[in-house]
Amino acid sequence: MQGITFPGDRTAVLKDFPRPEPGPGEAVVRVKASGMCGSDLHFYRGTVSFGGGADTIQGHEPCGVVDAVGPGVTPDTATVGDRVMVHHYWGCDACAHCRTGWPQMCDRENGHTVSITTHGGHAPYLVVPARTLLPLPDALSYEAGAAIGCGTGTAWGGIRRLGDIGGTTLVVMGQGPVGLSGTMFASALGARVVAVDVKDARLERARAFGASEVINSAQADLAETIADLTGGRGADVILETSGVAGADALTILGKWGRACFIGLPGEVSFRTEQQYKKQWTLMTSWTMSTVEQARCADFAVEHRLPVDDLYTHRWSLGQAAEAYRWFDEQADGKGVFVL
Template sequence: MCGSDLHVYRAGAVPSDRIPALCIAGHEPAGVVAFVGPGVSEDVAKIGDRVMVHHYSGCTRCDQCRSGWPQMCTGMEYRLYGTNENGAHAPFMRVPAATLVRLHDSLSFEAGAAIGCGTGTAWGGLERLGDVGGSTLVVFGQGPVGLSATMLASARGARVIAVDVAPERLQRAEQFGAVQVIDPAEVDPVEVIREATLGRGAPLVLETSGSSQAATSALACLAPWGRACFVGLGGKVEFAVQDVLKTQMSIMTSWSLSIVDLSRCADFIAQNRLPVDDLFSHRWRLEQAAEAYVEFDKQSAGKGVFVF
């Protein structure tokens, strides 16, 4: 279960141009290949393969699709599983063979599901920021994406400062490698970050919470020539050019990750034996979906997953 699933859930049964009626939710799939269509060679997919699914499909012909970014497809409206194409909250899911990425035997299906979107989104944001090794990185928000970023960036050699208003999430951030945690409800995060960086500010910031207030703090705590990447949905990033012109900062966004980086992210996690499974606080059976969504909608716990 991903926070983005809540957008569809909260919309209810009212279809829109983007969300058709009776579309099965779920865009973080991992499982076993049960059937293979005609013309699919065994080196691409065969029955019994453990796989993750890159949850987008496009025309397969444009430059974006060919480079592994079907969500950026220019040849057609891309298909997003769980939103405008049936998703993974069902016993079976039909996808093009080209969306499959083999899942390492050392990784659980839960880990594969997380890597497919939430943890993969964190990876994509870090890739946009560039080499984080040896640098201070501030991660705003310590939900599943933010915690994944803290874990991955720490493993990649960054000095991570984690920001969140929930004490239990900050505690988990420390477990995942954060060297310092900040509760913005208790202190001014910008002031604390500048103190922690000897007055310079942070060279790297990743905003995952979707909070406009966090976005403002993210820009305010940047060092000269700093880079900020925004992945959290729902917030606004606003600034007066005159106020920030001399900072030479770079602002960017990151939208999940390519299918190439999905594979690279899984490789990195397997090689470094990162505890992705520890992101999950709730495991549900598919028949508990109604109960699971009610609980997940509270957004008071960690990540949830359907297992069967």
């Protein structure tokens, strides 16, 4: 089979790999959809020095059908033919974080991540520990399951960290795929969502995903506009997804405000003596747990959310070079490889 690799020089290359076979406790997934995530670009551009590389299949948003299971995999864990999402991390299974569904936070530092320390989903087949598989609801497409596996699930994780947002004015900074997902979830949860970006096309899409107001922060004074929209109180809640608007976020957060920063690389700083009277709660969020990934999928079904509409481009594996050239421009929406 062929899989997409990144040499690290802004190229995407198809290479031949053996079709994987499941070992003890493992399952092989026949990949039906594999999403393109913004964090792919760190490896595509060669701006990070860990993981991935020319000999590792990329893609950490896989979704598909169980094709084979290895020894010791019980039917309640995985069965051939199951429609599944993949939680793309696994750890020791023994520490408190692993036991509560957070293997990416494994205390024993022996965790693995799809497409970083092991082969990913930009290929026809993927082998993973069977315990990382989660049921894909029948009402969701494989493309939706792929998005929930990372980008959309990351937005859900941030929203869940923020707590009760119903009735609040919530500002989503950045309207790329993660930001649009945050806008979609926050609107469905009853928040008044103000979408912020520097591109009008993305802001128009934000309206379709439930934003009540949109602000082009390259054309309007963000602090003044938020003050006008809130009667001078500022934002109740902020979800920062762009990774470049941390400073702007703190200029618009009101008293008792809550902000969650999930955009990378991201930088947030403030002087306590200038801000302590505002009684803020500032936090970060790292994707989501296995439990929350399943909840995210169920929530999307229950509220009939248009997760598929996050994608503006669908590609075949043979179009890998063209697909990542397009994605590297960061000018449009989300892409997915459909197999």
